[in-house]
Amino acid sequence: MKVLGVSGSPIKNSNAYRALKTALEATDMDYEIIKLRDYTVAPCLACLKCVNTNVCVIKDDGIELAQKAKDVDALIIAGYTPYSSLDSRTKAFIERLYPLRHKHGFMRGKPGGAIVTHAIPEGSENLPPAAEYGLNSIFFYMMEEGMEPVGGVKVQGNVPCVRCGYGNECDTSGLSMIFGPDATVEFVGIKRFEEQLEAMNAARELGKKIAEHLKLKKQLGK
Numbered sequence: 001m002k003v004l005g006v007s008g009s010p011i012k013n014s015n016a017y018r019a020l021k022t023a024l025e026a027t028d029m030d031y032e033i034i035k036l037r038d039y040t041v042a043p044c045l046a047c048l049k050c051v052n053t054n055v056c057v058i059k060d061d062g063i064e065l066a067q068k069a070k071d072v073d074a075l076i077i078a079g080y081t082p083y084s085s086l087d088s089r090t091k092a093f094i095e096r097l098y099p100l101r102h103k104h105g106f107m108r109g110k111p112g113g114a115i116v117t118h119a120i121p122e123g124s125e126n127l128p129p130a131a132e133y134g135l136n137s138i139f140f141y142m143m144e145e146g147m148e149p150v151g152g153v154k155v156q157g158n159v160p161c162v163r164c165g166y167g168n169e170c171d172t173s174g175l176s177m178i179f180g181p182d183a184t185v186e187f188v189g190i191k192r193f194e195e196q197l198e199a200m201n202a203a204r205e206l207g208k209k210i211a212e213h214l215k216l217k218k219q220l221g222k
Ligand SMILES: Cc1cc2nc3c(=O)[nH]c(=O)nc-3n(C[C@H](O)[C@H](O)[C@H](O)COP(=O)(O)O)c2cc1C
Pocket: 009, 011, 014, 015, 016, 080, 081, 082, 083, 084, 085, 117, 118, 119, 120, 121, 130, 131, 156, 157, 158, 159, 160, 191
């Protein structure tokens, strides 16, 4: 039994990556963790040439990654939320799993999990629900492929303006957009996954649920 974890965040040692690792470790199973930044994955061409072969015609790393997803028993996808929707690397990876669908439903019945980092805090008025949008993009893929989504994790991440060096003076700072006109870099600070008890527990819970789900499937001989 093996779990594949895929992180779309290009940030080195990002919150998304660390949350994913926490969930994978909580499975207590063999796992492989992949950072999409290290791979080249173009989006689906919608050419339908994978219908008879179950293999994509685009000759990039998407073929290898789809094979990995096919070979494992469970999949956890972690993304981040630029412009409050799922990032394009993670989305392209998901689209490139389409060849696994035709005639066989290779992902059907596999437990799955979703993790997203988001800068806009949940419940912010007059701002998009970034965490919800991100998680749903992953969950909808899993639902439409007949997978069994067992949990989602929302990690409060960082608006890039806390790190860019101009957060306190820039006219278009995301800090004032998200936290109000008086927000400063010092006040907002850097958000770390390890300081978010709820997210840490949710990541561990996700890993445990995946392991339990697979154990039950094995007992039932599925
Ligand atoms: C170009 C860009 C646009 C972003 N736009 C949003 C946004 O609209 N809403 C949001 O919640 N987060 C937004 N973010 C923040 C990312 O979700 C954030 O970088 C994420 O939390 C990952 O960072 P972290 O690992 O430092 O937490 C944006 C980030 C980038 C790089």
